[in-house]
Amino acid sequence: xxxxxxxxxxxxxxxxxxxxxxxxxxxxxxxxxxxxxxxxxxxxxxxxxxxxxxxxxxxxxxxxxxxxxxxxxxxxxxxxxxxxxxxxxxxxxxxxxxxxxxxxxxxx
Amino acid sequence: xxxxxxxxxxxxxxxxxxxxxxxxxxxxxxxxxxxxxxxxxxxxxxxxxxxxxxxxxxxxxxxxxxxxxxxxxxxxxxxxxxxxxxxxxxxxxxxxxxxxxxxxxxxxxxxx
Numbered sequence: 001x002x003x004x005x006x007x008x009x010x011x012x013x014x015x016x017x018x019x020x021x022x023x024x025x026x027x028x029x030x031x032x033x034x035x036x037x038x039x040x041x042x043x044x045x046x047x048x049x050x051x052x053x054x055x056x057x058x059x060x061x062x063x064x065x066x067x068x069x070x071x072x073x074x075x076x077x078x079x080x081x082x083x084x085x086x087x088x089x090x091x092x093x094x095x096x097x098x099x100x101x102x103x104x105x106x107x108x
Numbered sequence: 109x110x111x112x113x114x115x116x117x118x119x120x121x122x123x124x125x126x127x128x129x130x131x132x133x134x135x136x137x138x139x140x141x142x143x144x145x146x147x148x149x150x151x152x153x154x155x156x157x158x159x160x161x162x163x164x165x166x167x168x169x170x171x172x173x174x175x176x177x178x179x180x181x182x183x184x185x186x187x188x189x190x191x192x193x194x195x196x197x198x199x200x201x202x203x204x205x206x207x208x209x210x211x212x213x214x215x216x217x218x219x220x
Binding site: 004006009030031033040041042043044045048050088090092094095096097098099100101 | 112141143148149150151152153156158164166167198200205206207208209210211212213214
């Protein structure tokens with residue numbers, strides 16, 4: 001099936017540090033997306049990538065769509081306490097599949 | 109716009125009971141889907157629909173039924189609940205093929 005391997009599973013960082021997480025798959029996807037989930041809520045879109053090789057930024061967030069269409073990464077620069085949450089990668093063709101998530105903890 | 113609305117927010121069932129999780133969207137999205145979220149497993153696709161009258165299975169469809177009689181509504185039915193179906197269920201919709209999904213706030217289901 002279209003499984004996505006997301007790493008790391010969890011991260012504990014100090015406020016101000018940079019964060020990097022990635023997602024790989026054995027399948028090709030036409031779109032890669034990154035979502036963030038806060039407790040008790042549904043995931044919210046952070047960045048969507050539509051073209052292989054595309055590098056996109058949204059404030060302190062930067063994500064890239066891998067050239068092979070089988071991977072993507074998300075970087076967060078200068079982390080702040082409100083960055084705490086679970087980050088999911090997703091790959092989309094006819095439907096959308098998700099990675100298992102990266103749980104981010106930021107210590108002030 | 110309310111976006112994607114899920115009801116109920118919480119539900120407790122006994123094994124063997126049936127129930128329907130409701131999902132409605134007011135964004136005129138053609139595509140709707142149901143996911144379940146379990147600790148350490150991310151979101152797994154149960155069923156999806158690309159338009160009224162059309163549904164298809166996702167990764168984990170067993171034990172669940174869906175129908176899509178209108179563009180706005182996409183209910184998820186559990187015919188005979190099992191403890192393995194204890195989970196948080198999310199409904200999501202999107203406008204077109206590769207556009208991002210918009211999620212509801214989830215239904216937390218416990219089956220005892």
